[in-house]
Amino acid sequence: MPPSAQAAATAKRSAPVQAHVVAPVLAPPQAPVQALARPQATPPLDLQSLEARLKATQAIGVFTKLTLKNQIDDLLAQFRAYYRGQLKVTLTALRQSFDRLVLKVLALLQDADPPLAMAIESSRESIWGILSNPAKFAAV
Amino acid sequence: MTLCTRPWGWLGWLPTLFAMPCAAADDPALRKDLTSALALLGTPCGQVVQATRQRDNDHLVTCQDGHRYRVFLNEQGRVVAQKR
Numbered sequence: 531m532p533p534s535a536q537a538a539a540t541a542k543r544s545a546p547v548q549a550h551v552v553a554p555v556l557a558p559p560q561a562p563v564q565a566l567a568r569p570q571a572t573p574p575l576d577l578q579s580l581e582a583r584l585k586a587t588q589a590i591g592v593f594t595k596l597t598l599k600n601q602i603d604d605l606l607a608q609f610r611a612y613y614r615g616q617l618k619v620t621l622t623a624l625r626q627s628f629d630r631l632v633l634k635v636l637a638l639l640q641d642a643d644p645p646l647a648m649a650i651e652s653s654r655e656s657i658w659g660i661l662s663n664p665a666k667f668a669a670v
Numbered sequence: 671m672t673l674c675t676r677p678w679g680w681l682g683w684l685p686t687l688f689a690m691p692c693a694a695a696d697d698p699a700l701r702k703d704l705t706s707a708l709a710l711l712g713t714p715c716g717q718v719v720q721a722t723r724q725r726d727n728d729h730l731v732t733c734q735d736g737h738r739y740r741v742f743l744n745e746q747g748r749v750v751a752q753k754r
Contacts, residue, residue, distance in 0.1 A: 596749045
């Protein structure tokens with residue numbers, strides 16, 4: 531067989547192989563996408579543990595911890611007053627206050643105690659779920 | 671009476687005019703703590719450059735921007751910053 535014919539035959543044989551090789555690479559894998567599409571399970575909220583970690587963290591000093599505690603207590607007092615009908619604010623406004631406070635906490639912790647910052651960030655919606663539910667809030 | 675206010679030897683007869691408040695040793699951790707606390711309180715400060723302890727949980731603070739505050743814990747357990 532002449533070399534050109536040989537080369538053509540080789541190319542012909544390898545084309546389907548190349549296609550088979552290329553196709554799986556180009557085709558998006560199904561199983562991993564399905565796994566990613568499944569919603570991530572929210573870790574169970576452990577408020578007591580978060581509180582204990584916040585009290586114990588070396589990332590912030592005593593005055594900062596006390597100031598944070600004051601502001602958390604103030605926010606909780608706002609929620610109590612809201613559920614008693616004594617505070618003329620919307621839940622949206624309380625959400626903004628909550629988000630601002632969480633942001634302050636994260637800003638204080640993110641450099642010196644990243645695991646605690648991540649734990650608080652990942653608990654944000656669970657904590658809001660408690661605060662925004664009168665029955666759950668009353669049980670806290 | 672603390673070491674900082676105890677009369678020094680034979681100078682003890684001098685009036686208390688010469689008694690100095692007990693200044694905290696230069697503590698970067700304390701300055702950082704007070705800087706964060708003032709930032710949380712929303713008071714203009716920038717950075718605490720000097721912190722002088724007056725008594726437990728009571729400090730006179732000088733900020734980078736020139737502001738001075740008394741930062742202390744009141745009877746209700748609240749951190750308060752009073753402008754000086």
